Amino acid sequence: MRADVTLVMGVDSSTQSCKVVIVDVATGGIVRSGRASHPDGTSVDPDGWWSALQTAIADAGGIDDVAAWSIGGQQHGMVALDASGAVVRDALLWNDTRSGPAASALTAEFGAVALAERTGLVPVASFTITKLRWLRDAEPDNAARVAAVALPHDWLTWRLRGFGLQNPALDELVTDRSDASGTGYWNPESGEYDRELLAAALGHDAVLPRVLGPLEWVTDADGRRVGPGAGDNAGAALGVGATAGDVVVSIGTSGTVFAVSDTRTIDPTGTAAGFADATGRFLPLVATLNAARVLDATARLLGVDHDGLTELAAAAEPGAGGVVLVPWFEGERTPNLPTARASIDGLSLVNTTRENLARAAIEGMLAGLATGLDAIRDLGVSAERVLLVGGAARNAAVAAVAAQVFDVPVAVPAPGEYVAQGAARQAAAVLGGAWPEWAVAMDREAASDPRPDVRERYDAVAVRRAAEAR
Ligand SMILES: Nc1ncnc2c1ncn2[C@@H]1O[C@H](COP(=O)(O)OP(=O)(O)O)[C@@H](O)[C@H]1O
Numbered sequence: 001m002r003a004d005v006t007l008v009m010g011v012d013s014s015t016q017s018c019k020v021v022i023v024d025v026a027t028g029g030i031v032r033s034g035r036a037s038h039p040d041g042t043s044v045d046p047d048g049w050w051s052a053l054q055t056a057i058a059d060a061g062g063i064d065d066v067a068a069w070s071i072g073g074q075q076h077g078m079v080a081l082d083a084s085g086a087v088v089r090d091a092l093l094w095n096d097t098r099s100g101p102a103a104s105a106l107t108a109e110f111g112a113v114a115l116a117e118r119t120g121l122v123p124v125a126s127f128t129i130t131k132l133r134w135l136r137d138a139e140p141d142n143a144a145r146v147a148a149v150a151l152p153h154d155w156l157t158w159r160l161r162g163f164g165l166q167n168p169a170l171d172e173l174v175t176d177r178s179d180a181s182g183t184g185y186w187n188p189e190s191g192e193y194d195r196e197l198l199a200a201a202l203g204h205d206a207v208l209p210r211v212l213g214p215l216e217w218v219t220d221a222d223g224r225r226v227g228p229g230a231g232d233n234a235g236a237a238l239g240v241g242a243t244a245g246d247v248v249v250s251i252g253t254s255g256t257v258f259a260v261s262d263t264r265t266i267d268p269t270g271t272a273a274g275f276a277d278a279t280g281r282f283l284p285l286v287a288t289l290n291a292a293r294v295l296d297a298t299a300r301l302l303g304v305d306h307d308g309l310t311e312l313a314a315a316a317e318p319g320a321g322g323v324v325l326v327p328w329f330e331g332e333r334t335p336n337l338p339t340a341r342a343s344i345d346g347l348s349l350v351n352t353t354r355e356n357l358a359r360a361a362i363e364g365m366l367a368g369l370a371t372g373l374d375a376i377r378d379l380g381v382s383a384e385r386v387l388l389v390g391g392a393a394r395n396a397a398v399a400a401v402a403a404q405v406f407d408v409p410v411a412v413p414a415p416g417e418y419v420a421q422g423a424a425r426q427a428a429a430v431l432g433g434a435w436p437e438w439a440v441a442m443d444r445e446a447a448s449d450p451r452p453d454v455r456e457r458y459d460a461v462a463v464r465r466a467a468e469a470r
């Protein structure tokens with residue numbers, strides 16, 4: 001590597017894997033990269049993420065030549081630490097639904113409107129605060145041991161800086177605005193933790209990571225600058241360079257619809273979370289539990305790979321011949337139905353084909369996200385185009401159906417790891433003191449092809465299925 005090239009590392013520690021990119025600060029070009037899989041499940045030992053991070057860094061050639069780094073990651077995960085810095089129990093993830101009743105209890109105790117105003121959120125099972133209430137009620141001995149609560153990217157940043165059992169400096173835990181805003185005990189207006197809500201959930205106060213500003217930094221054991229990190233969606237917004245009018249739709253393990261807003265949003269219905277972003281602004285966001293894995297499950301059922309699923313879906317007409325798949329395989333967050341299950345409607349002897357099932361899976365997954373786009377717009381956020389990212393955005397059939405289900409133009413950035421790229425951009429910013437302007441290549445503009453009947457048919461079935469699930 002030329003001596004005049006400055007490199008930074010960006011990480012995305014997401015639900016299914018850890019992705020590492022080593023980036024040239026001057027161009028934003030990826031010089032090296034690495035990846036490692038995560039343990040499956042919705043309750044995971046954080047050491048699995050630590051091991052994957054070390055593997056992915058080694059896979060990317062190490063960080064000896066890196067000047068700064070930042071870690072983005074899956075949001076909301078409950079990493080509970082005792083006074084010795086040990087992890088008290090496996091971390092409950094954003095897609096674990098056992099704290100659904102705890103979410104209802106907290107909402108009943110404090111009121112949805114009050115909580116939306118205090119934290120930007122109305123509790124659902126995904127959010128950290130509900131997991132702490134579950135811990136208090138289901139595992140009181142573990143709850144009593146909790147000395148600190150961190151999020152996945154906070155804890156990995158702490159570990160990679162050299163802290164842990166050998167050096168359990170809990171006051172060295174740091175986080176950022178975007179991930180703090182996903183806890184349910186942080187106020188995006190004041191930028192302060194709401195410790196009354198934390199204590200009400202967990203049963204007592206605890207050390208919480210210091211919330212760094214967008215360009216604040218700490219250092220690692222070798223003196224490198226370390227950025228505050230970001231929740232994965234805020235990281236993706238950094239990575240794609242989302243600007244006013246852009247709505248990002250990320251189709252990974254989670255499905256998310258979000259936009260950058262100069263003003264905070266408050267949605268007492270709880271449909272749109274009033275998150276903060278990683279630049280000092282805000283990130284209203286709607287999330288679904290069921291996204292890329294809907295297509296994985298359907299492909300598995302049909303005995304094809306992703307390309308085979310694409311071919312089958314492309315061979316079916318829009319509307320899948322009337323077949324409607326409501327994809328609530330793991331329960332659902334939007335709508336808030338933690339115990340719901342998936343369903344298929346409209347089957348006849350004529351329309352029950354592999355092609356229609358493939359297309360119905362994609363249409364159902366995207367129709368749920370289109371509801372999120374409506375909710376974001378209802379908050380006054382402008383939506384001039386959708387930027388499609390995440391693993392399943394690589395699928396041509398997904399892009400084509402998105403252009404039919406979303407009623408705004410759909411652009412697909414070149415395949416990439418935009419959360420990790422966004423973390424790298426943050427690392428470059430804390431190094432240089434300003435956000436670098438890195439070009440983002442567009443892979444394709446999906447020709448607008450609005451098919452409102454697809455959504456209308458899906459919405460009618462989903463309303464009925466939701467009523468059954470409640
Ligand atoms: N071409 C494709 N078509 C459909 N799904 C895909 C394709 N490529 C990857 N995926 C799916 O995308 C998901 C991984 O996306 P990613 O954004 O990395 O997830 P996460 O960030 O939640 O770990 C996996 O479920 C994978 O099967």
Ligand SMILES: O=C(CO)[C@@H](O)[C@H](O)COP(=O)(O)O
Pocket residue numbers: 014015016073074075076094126182231232233252253254255256285287
């Ligand atoms: O819960 C949310 C956002 O509120 C999810 O977006 C998680 O942050 C998981 O992200 P991925 O692993 O799907 O990228």
